[in-house]
Amino acid sequence: MKSYKKAQTKFLEQVVGFGFLRLCMLIILGILSVIFFDIISKSWGVITWEFLTQSPRNGMAEGGILPTIVGTVLITIITAIFSVPLGMGCAIYLNEYAGTGKLTRLIRISIRNLSGVPSIVYGLFGVALFVEAMHFGTCILSAGLTLGLMTLPWTITASEEALKGVPMSYREGSLALGATQWQSIRTNVLPYAIPGMLTGTILGLARAAGETAPILFTGAAFALPGLPKSLFDQFMAMPYHLYIMSTQHHAIEIVRPIAYGTALVLILVVFLMNLSAIVLRYHLRKSRQE
Amino acid sequence: MSQNFIAIDGFNFYYGQSKCLKNITLGIAPKEVTSIIGPSGCGKSTLLRCFNRMNDLIPNTRIEGTIHIDGQNIYTPDVDVVDLRRKVGMVFQRPNPFPKSIFENVAYGLRINGVKNKEFIAEKIEQGLINAGLWNEVKDRLHENALRLSGGQQQRLCVARALAIEPEVVLMDEPASALDPIATAKLEELIVELKKKYTIVIVTHNMQQAARISDITVFLMQGELIERGKTSEIFTRPTKKITEEYITGRFG
Numbered sequence: 261m262k263s264y265k266k267a268q269t270k271f272l273e274q275v276v277g278f279g280f281l282r283l284c285m286l287i288i289l290g291i292l293s294v295i296f297f298d299i300i301s302k303s304w305g306v307i308t309w310e311f312l313t314q315s316p317r318n319g320m321a322e323g324g325i326l327p328t329i330v331g332t333v334l335i336t337i338i339t340a341i342f343s344v345p346l347g348m349g350c351a352i353y354l355n356e357y358a359g360t361g362k363l364t365r366l367i368r369i370s371i372r373n374l375s376g377v378p379s380i381v382y383g384l385f386g387v388a389l390f391v392e393a394m395h396f397g398t399c400i401l402s403a404g405l406t407l408g409l410m411t412l413p414w415t416i417t418a419s420e421e422a423l424k425g426v427p428m429s430y431r432e433g434s435l436a437l438g439a440t441q442w443q444s445i446r447t448n449v450l451p452y453a454i455p456g457m458l459t460g461t462i463l464g465l466a467r468a469a470g471e472t473a474p475i476l477f478t479g480a481a482f483a484l485p486g487l488p489k490s491l492f493d494q495f496m497a498m499p500y501h502l503y504i505m506s507t508q509h510h511a512i513e514i515v516r517p518i519a520y521g522t523a524l525v526l527i528l529v530v531f532l533m534n535l536s537a538i539v540l541r542y543h544l545r546k547s548r549q550e
Numbered sequence: 551m552s553q554n555f556i557a558i559d560g561f562n563f564y565y566g567q568s569k570c571l572k573n574i575t576l577g578i579a580p581k582e583v584t585s586i587i588g589p590s591g592c593g594k595s596t597l598l599r600c601f602n603r604m605n606d607l608i609p610n611t612r613i614e615g616t617i618h619i620d621g622q623n624i625y626t627p628d629v630d631v632v633d634l635r636r637k638v639g640m641v642f643q644r645p646n647p648f649p650k651s652i653f654e655n656v657a658y659g660l661r662i663n664g665v666k667n668k669e670f671i672a673e674k675i676e677q678g679l680i681n682a683g684l685w686n687e688v689k690d691r692l693h694e695n696a697l698r699l700s701g702g703q704q705q706r707l708c709v710a711r712a713l714a715i716e717p718e719v720v721l722m723d724e725p726a727s728a729l730d731p732i733a734t735a736k737l738e739e740l741i742v743e744l745k746k747k748y749t750i751v752i753v754t755h756n757m758q759q760a761a762r763i764s765d766i767t768v769f770l771m772q773g774e775l776i777e778r779g780k781t782s783e784i785f786t787r788p789t790k791k792i793t794e795e796y797i798t799g800r801f802g
Binding site: 359360361427429430431432433434435436437438439440443447448452 | 644
């Protein structure tokens with residue numbers, strides 16, 4: 261009789277435990293659905309072909325958001341060109357060559373800490389370095405590089421994790437066959453780490469694409485008559501446009517649908533980037549397994 | 551010492567502060583199978599990994615003394631570790647085929663050494679797989695992923711991979727510890743066959759295995775070399791009492 265009770269208690273504990281975990285998941289799912297439903301319902305009528313392919317008109321109260329899409333895409337490309345090779349290279353050096361000394365640990369801790377620095381601080385640093393000291397001015401290049409700096413710690417950390425996931429035996433096996441360390445890394449470590457490195461990197465870029473603070477002082481403009489013509493032009497960007505449309509515009513109530521439309525497009529762009537990361541990883545993994 | 555292919559002299563190995571190998575002096579003859587036995591943690595794998603300097607990969611390690619292979623001190627600064635490892639192949643405790651095709655696994659050593667000639671590579675791969683006793687089992691599926699092979703096949707593939715670059719010494723670190731009895735028997739046959747061409751040093755936990763396949767047996771304990779001798783003698787009339795106690799299974 262006693263053992264029967266005990267089994268029942270255990271069963272109850274399990275039900276309560278799972279129930280609690282399920283509740284956590286449902287709450288998060290609920291919050292996400294509310295956000296999505298709110299944005300989609302308020303922007304549904306706004307998203308048209310014209311909205312995506314035209315510039316704003318009439319003091320940004322009408323027209324589309326093309327320049328902001330172009331701007332966001334351009335700075336994200338600059339960010340990627342700057343931070344992907346640099347971040348991956350740094351991660352490879354740290355994980356494969358740098359050893360385990362105090363200095364390496366210090367560097368690693370610093371990088372982890374950098375990923376927690378508020379993005380507005382990167383913005384300020386970008387002004388000082390790219391806009392002022394390097395005389396790029398407020399432009400696509402400065403903003404892209406500033407976002408690149410901000411993404412670096414994420415890229416490095418994600419890439420290092422991916423490298424750590426490659427079994428030590430792959431390295432030992434190839435070194436024991438007379439491979440140099442670089443040969444071993446290139447032929448027997450990187451091919452298996454690249455999917456994870458790319459995924460982490462693209463997730464970082466997607467996050468950067470939605471940032472406002474770092475581009476605020478470094479190149480994003482309130483409104484521009486046309487599309488940017490060079491990397492040294494100012495630009496409009498979706499997150500900043502959203503900020504303006506929801507707080508700075510002279511007729512906030514009227515442009516509210518445009519703000520929601522911008523939000524939805526921004527979410528979709530970020531979603532597409534994340535999706536491409538997943539698809540890319542899937543295909544790379546599959547091609548490795550033959 | 552001249553007939554020794556590997557000559558270890560007054561060799562100490564430190565891991566941090568602790569001394570793992572203590573004043574080892576030992577000669578290993580060419581084209582024989584030498585097995586190193588001893589209880590867990592006695593330093594037998596550490597010693598083996600000194601012969602191709604795999605321990606260089608572990609931080610905070612330090613050596614004293616010398617190891618000569620084929621007359622050359624392998625711990626002098628002018629030694630190219632990469633060249634050394636081409637000459638001294640290694641098979642690890644756990645089969646570690648690369649997640650590539652069977653063909654590419656064996657071709658790996660040739661490719662990283664700059665061999666481009668396709669016919670030459672194909673020929674070497676066939677030879678390597680024949681020498682490792684694997685050819686008949688895999689010749690029709692050379693382009694399948696090596697991870698689909700069984701554990702025993704994987705380990706023989708690792709042997710083939712090591713043989714393809716024609717080393718002079720083959721080091722084996724408990725190569726059968728992850729294999730079933732049948733795969734182990736095959737691997738042992740292979741090792742005996744290989745000593746015609748190669749100098750083989752094998753670390754093993756398995757006393758019967760050492761007795762079956764090796765010409766010379768070396769007994770290590772707590773980092774010290776206790777006894778070295780012909781396998782037949784070590785296993786029948788060891789000179790030290792502690793050796794006898796170990797091989798008769800009284801400890802370890």
